[in-house]
Amino acid sequence: MKPELLMPGGSLEKLKYAFEYGADAVYVGVPLFSLRARENEMTFEDLREGIEYARARGKQVYVTANIFARNLKLKSFRENFKKWVDLKPDAFIMSDPGLMMIAKDIDPNVNIHLSVQANCMNWQAVKFWQQQGVTRVILSRELRIEEIKEIRNKVPDIEIEAFVHGSICIAYSGRCLLSHYMSHRDANQGVCDNSCRYGYNIHKAESDKDQEYFLEDLRNKGEFYRIDEDDNGTYIMNAKDLCVIEHLKELREAGVCSFKVEGRTKSLYYASMVAKIYRQAIDDMDAGKDFNPELLTELQKIPNRGYHKAFALGGTSHESQEYRHSTSRNFNQRFAGVVLDRSDKTGRVRVEARHRIRPEDEIEVISPSGGAKYTVGKIFNEQGEQVHQAGGGGLIFEFDLPHEVGPHSLISLCEKGGFNDKQL
Template sequence: MKKPELLAPAGNLEKLKMAINFGADAVYLGGSKLNLRAFADNFTDEELKEGLKYAHERGKRVFVTINVFPHNDDLMGLEEYLKKLYDLKVDAVLVSDPGIIMTARETVPELEIHLSTQANNVNWKSAQFWHKQGVKRIVLARELSLIEIEEIRNKLPEDCEIEAFVHGSMCMAYSGRCVISNYMTGRDSNRGQCAQPCRYKYYLMEEKRPNEYFPVIEDERGTYILNSKDLCMIEHIPELVQAGINSLKIEGRMKSSYYVASIVKAYRQAIDTYFENPKEYKFQKKWMDELAKASHRVYYTGFYFGDPNKQSYESSAYIRNYDIVGVVRDYDKSTGIATIEQRNKVFEGDKVEVLRPKDDGFEICLKDMKNEKGEKIESAPSAQMIYTISTSVELKKDDMLIKSKN
């Protein structure tokens, strides 16, 4: 068995570094054009250059999304953009539209192409077709079971890789092929501007009784008939590996740095532990505990085990148990002074948990808080302000401080 790649989202440069530091083998991100997260902090050319340098120096790979379904005017400048990505040495592009694939093959034939999940590949025959068009990797639609994935893997040549989502948000439409957002808000989900109307709260109104709204299902909490749960397959690493999946993908380019770090860390530990001794492998509860801290909706296993009708549920609310409150920028061993960059407001005396890539989390107390001028402060209220604390516990650069909402 070959250890699968762990692929993480990178919504911006900080998240790219977090993903790599916490164990991702590769990241995927949006550049300056033609990606399906138009409202993310997409990378400028300079940020992409820095991100590529950071990743490549550590032996990691970077994939750039060009996964919109372009209209005519979206194609302007496509050749130049592809050449720029190739010159920057991106490791692959994620593409869903045949026209963009054709243009990439003509313009930058050496650039690796991955078929985006937006192309809804749900069978081995289609996967063979795309592979013959020069696609190196097929990102499978989320709507497949493990049995179907195994069959696809067995029918494909060995040099055609398959990638599958294992964690994150799901979509009520076929992997994002949805027109509701465009119809309701004028924002086209297939061009990167989804307004997520599936998360809205809907009522039923009878035409002869205007302004009288009734829940679709009588429930005092309302109803959320289009909402989906969050995918979580961390308890099923052996099944994913045995299905022959080459890359395990985490969703979440719009999610926080804390989300990226904690989810990547848990999956990294689970995958590595399995490969240390597959026959003796046992799932560890601490991994799920880690995933439960990050903001999420109710977890489930998606379509992997043949449960296509269990996706919707009665609430659109996120479960948010922990917040990131700071990132360690420096630690002076001689004085026991840690320099922190604020992420959420904290107070003198607060207990926070330290999250780092390798070790289990541990708790410290914020003591002797001072601002950059060395003045005593009772809290750190300002976004990204720099402050110091005193702690006898040795902290490391880029340690993340998280705090329970309780």
């Protein structure tokens, strides 16, 4: 069976584009009850429309309500859950056993997927959650592929979901990793070395580089951890982004039925491009084709902190961290606009600009079915006046593009040398 491609939907617009660019399913958070409460644009009416949009296309929508709730949220959750159930989403992603009890009390047949926040790491835990009525387990990111395979062998009659792409933090599934990082002693296995409680010295390196520093652990004199610092500080806990697109076949063979991408707070461009690239990788795999390395090149067009494979093939190392920058910078194209339509009056393509575009800029027009590069010619504002640039911020401009542009097309600005942190 072909694995599901599960994409984030941080807004109704992102949900629609994720589907158009190849997602089989989208997960959306609900305000106050998901772990993206502050940056959640999904209203109740948006959720209703998103589910209807998915239904019309044979797609799935999973509602994320994965907080660990305090007492004051229990009543509100019960009241809201009744309304969500009536919309008939395909599943709820949850982690709090108490909230699961409320959900089952309201609808005994509700489909619950166990959130990665529940830190499920072994087959016995999977079996436990299965007995509680969970139909799918989203496994912890710390697991290696061979561990996932053992879970599938021990509990063959439950769905397994795993993250394959996106940002991850120093506490990968909500647990401290400092001890593991600094002394290879896993706090989550009972051998914490209390790295957070000891003293450290900062040493400036003897180097031609500006502001290059190292952290010395006072328990182990002479042992240093690199700390690169710029005007914004240092990024010792800044993990590179997860990317295991080359290993989807191994994950499928290990029993993973759903490949999940992180990014509900990422841009529309991110949701669309990652969906398109992983869609191609999954389809190629299903057709028996070898992995196409050009897909990795395509992923470099998308803002990222550098890619690594996390725990999938073994342990992590210092190479898993990005020490110099906190923001995404390893990319060579920038999201610049959304194509709206073609003007009946002028025949020009109308674009909602998300970043500055100027004449002579090289752009790529990307659609769900392909893409083509162009050099920007004349630009006009909505009044039909020629202007020297299309400013960002959602203003609408018109461009002369030589070919027909399909629905849900996006515009990216190309930069041969890549973008640096000052351009972000």
